[in-house]
Amino acid sequence: MWRNLILAAGLFACLIPADMFAQEYQKTITVEVFLPEGARLFIEGQETKSKGLIRRFESPPLPPGNYTYTIEAIIPGPNGPRTVARRIDVRPGDFESIDLREPGKRPITDVEYEPTPQKVVDALLRLAKVTSTDVVWDLGCGDGRIPVTAAKEYACKACGFDIDPERVKDSLANVRKHGVERLVTIEKRDVFTLDLSKEPTIVTLYLLPRLNAKLLPQLRKLRPGARVISVAHRMADVKPDEQTVVDTERGQFNVYLWKAETLRGH
Numbered sequence: 155m156w157r158n159l160i161l162a163a164g165l166f167a168c169l170i171p172a173d174m175f176a177q178e179y180q181k182t183i184t185v186e187v188f189l190p191e192g193a194r195l196f197i198e199g200q201e202t203k204s205k206g207l208i209r210r211f212e213s214p215p216l217p218p219g220n221y222t223y224t225i226e227a228i229i230p231g232p233n234g235p236r237t238v239a240r241r242i243d244v245r246p247g248d249f250e251s252i253d254l255r256e257p258g259k260r261p262i263t264d265v266e267y268e269p270t271p272q273k274v275v276d277a278l279l280r281l282a283k284v285t286s287t288d289v290v291w292d293l294g295c296g297d298g299r300i301p302v303t304a305a306k307e308y309a310c311k312a313c314g315f316d317i318d319p320e321r322v323k324d325s326l327a328n329v330r331k332h333g334v335e336r337l338v339t340i341e342k343r344d345v346f347t348l349d350l351s352k353e354p355t356i357v358t359l360y361l362l363p364r365l366n367a368k369l370l371p372q373l374r375k376l377r378p379g380a381r382v383i384s385v386a387h388r389m390a391d392v393k394p395d396e397q398t399v400v401d402t403e404r405g406q407f408n409v410y411l412w413k414a415e416t417l418r419g420h
């Protein structure tokens with residue numbers, strides 16, 4: 155209970171004195187809530203003063219452990235206000251994103267399509283030290299260039315997942331164009347529903363910082379020895395094990411690598 159109080163207090167006003175948090179309390183919890191127009195938002199029963207369609211809260215640094223709390227919104231509507239509520243289970247270092255908009259009013263993708271330049275694709279696969287026994291999963295695969303290149307260059311199995319049917323079509327066409335149907339699978343899936351614990355040995359991402367952080371609980375379940383590569387964006391406050399910079403016509407791209415063991419340790 156006292157943990158919830160600390161978190162709730164931190165989310166609203168950061169009232170906790172700085173000297174209460176020694177070195178060991180270094181991680182915060184970030185919560186992002188998507189709401190319809192005019193909604194009132196409550197955390198642990200207390201109304202927040204925040205405004206807007208996306209509200210973001212950060213706790214003060216917290217002691218390690220599991221924290222549960224309730225997010226509620228009162229949403230105006232033609233038939234009167236309705237209440238929606240979610241309970242979330244989080245740990246310090248997590249980024250939790252909650253969408254309280256009606257399903258039909260949400261955009262289908264969490265991030266717009268933008269392909270990774272081919273030079274960066276080649277560099278990230280080199281950084282991951284892909285071999286023919288690896289299984290590469292690209293979460294949000296766009297036109298499928300990462301799985302297609304992995305299969306063509308390293309003869310490994312690869313899978314691309316995208317939530318947008320148009321991108322799935324593009325990826326399937328790309329797979330056929332390069333004749334890698336035997337090695338590459340493309341699936342229409344929301345990446346936040348994937349079980350990463352069994353198959354992939356390499357996971358590639360070109361998403362957004364908040365989406366990387368939201369994926370952390372799934373990425374922590376990767377098999378020992380697996381690697382995660384992210385184009386352009388970091389992974390919450392987890393220090394990468396390796397990184398490189400690639401010069402392209404679109405400017406410089408940072409590429410980060412984390413070992414599964416490193417992610418599990420955070």
Ligand SMILES: C[S@@+](CC[C@H](N)C(=O)[O-])C[C@H]1O[C@@H](n2cnc3c(N)ncnc32)[C@H](O)[C@@H]1O
Nearest residue numbers: 264265268269270294295296316317344345360
């Ligand atoms: C910036 S693009 C990266 C494409 C590709 N990975 C690359 O590096 O060229 C991000 C892709 O993620 C897809 N996407 C966004 N939200 C998603 C979600 N929740 N589940 C699956 N795919 C998603 C988008 O449709 C888009 O194709």
